[in-house]
Amino acid sequence: MADVWVAPGRINLIGEHTDYNDGFVLPIALPHAVRITAARRDDGVLRVRSRQALGVTEVPVADLAPGVVTGWAAYVAGVVWVLREAGYDVGGFDLLVDGNVPLGAGLSSSAALECATALAVAELSGLDVDRFALARLAQRAENDFVGMPCGIMDQSASLLAREGHALLLDTRTLDTAHIPFDLTSHGLRLLVVDTRAPHRLVDGEYAARRAACHKAAEVLGVPALRDVDEVPEGLPEDLLRRVRHVVTENRRVLEVAELLRAGQLRAIGPLLTASHLSLRDDYEVTVPELDVAVEALLDAGALGARMTGGGFGGCVIALVDADNAAGCEEAVQRAFADNDFTAPEFFTATASAGARAER
Template sequence: MNGTAAEFEWTFGYPAESVWSAPGRINLIGEHTDYNDGFVLPMALDHSLAVAAARRDDGTVRLRSRQEPGATDVAVDELEPGSVTGWAGYPAGAIWALLRCGHRVGGLDLLVDSTIPTGAGLSSSAALTCATALATLHLYGIDTDRRSIARAAQHAEGEFVGMPCGILDQSAVLLAERGHALFMDTRSLQTEQVPVDLAEHGLALLTIDTRAPHRLVGGEYAERRRCCEQAARTLGVPALREIDAARLPETLDALDDDRTRRRVRHVVTENERVLRTVELLRAGKLRDVGPLLTASHVSLRDDYEVSVAEVDTAVDAALEAGALGARITGGGFGGCVIALVDEHRASACTEAVRAAYHRNGFTPPETFTVTPAAGARREA
């Protein structure tokens, strides 16, 4: 991250006081469960984002990025939802959220530098809000716990930017540990670090950036959240987390329309898949996780309807080439696919996906393997 600090000095004309990095994330399983008080199982990536920052004494926030064009200057006391748009809305929103929490923070110069693929569903936005929050709190001498920071970062995305996300992404960015997936109960915010040693089992987690644009600030994500919240009210429960999987058929009968029934069925069965996956990981049965990944994709494709043609093509090609399981990861409508593969089959699966894309006239995908990485940290 030395280049980030050097770029900060070149951009602003003086040295940065601090540099913080935050990783992207892959969600192993547990999609669209977090805003339903359910269970999730993400892990951090080696792809990361850095924020170099320094304080200003005039109450101004100046935001710059090495990857994104444009410059944003805004007064701290003028920050409010809608006041800053585009990529700069995320760091601006993080500062706004800290102020709303009662933290006394002021002006900043801030430079962003990222290796997280944008638009791929790897939570570059959560990395940006969390890294900004950590840098800001550090510079202003404020000590608070990371779960509180995660909640503030979630509010930044939900209320400042307008993306009504759950707490999954921010928690993974801040709390993940190397070599582990983060099992989280999003109601209690209790977490457990679950070992994921792919190499020990001769496995690889192949990640396929489908190159289908991943844009969630639009209405599709919000519509699904509203549908779930309305279903919970109809069923008389605080959240769909409360639905007993054993009583799912009769619960679904109490709902009026098929679309709502399918949304509810996904959330309830996805929670069960997360719990089963955690059991298997604890027992060291990583290979047995594959069918659960595929079942998750089928549910996201058919019941939650968040998949697209490029994603389904990647999943089908990987499975046909011998993947143990594959699914869309992230909120959907594009982004990445993960495939659990025998280590020696990773290249064959990659080539199979590329060939399927070529046949369908899609933009060639990017592929890479991932291992669980550490969460956000100070670099300088």
């Protein structure tokens, strides 16, 4: 009999492009999730299907290597490959994928797919692998098998998050803290605007930002930009801007965490907006749809707004009064129509549970 494993997508409340710099992030898991129905096979073959895509991917697990499987199935195959590369005894599987994490929206549909696969394969194979290790393995699958140089945040959020809490993660040590995040009791909502601008990260821009950060750390003589407390002088202008974003973003993450702990949820709004401005001006990862959405939300009375995810498309989040959510949505719709953008989509983000088995 096949069982089902579920792993959620995520919204990053704040802490963008800090995870691959050994910094701090503060995501929540979404109710949107990937579901994998899985069963073992005794012939050493990995067979993968999706309810959202045509076709079947079928390959012997012994033949798995980067480049052998492409497209969405590479995220599944990469997890099986990385577990075998790590020395675990992993054989063949039938995997049926289903899910409702919006694709290309920066909500970590890929990490959700990896984490659901990792839980299913590990449990069905009888492996003793904790969730921190699974997150690292899933990250490696995306880095080395798929070719996307992501940090550890997305996989950690999917595997470690708790319902009703934001996850404060130190991406260097993997120390975590679960911070209560109940907007409803404060009359607030976290509005998500899917701008529907194409969200593409494997085209070199994400990798270029990561390379610039590593170069800056090398020039500054530190292991990672996490170790830089003040914005330095003397760097080339392009590197200076990248460093300034990472340094100030790490500060903002810790400030938001402290405000949440103190129950001062409304006070995090300006920090969200400051994060967006830094991502726009210093990190240069926004696109017109993201900037127009943020401006429209703030003009409509949002307490704070920012792009979320890697950038170059995807979603904007806004902290809004519950009774003003509809007005904020209408303002974005008008702004997008005025700019001839594709009509956006909206939903409210609630802090949901992490990955789990469902039987």
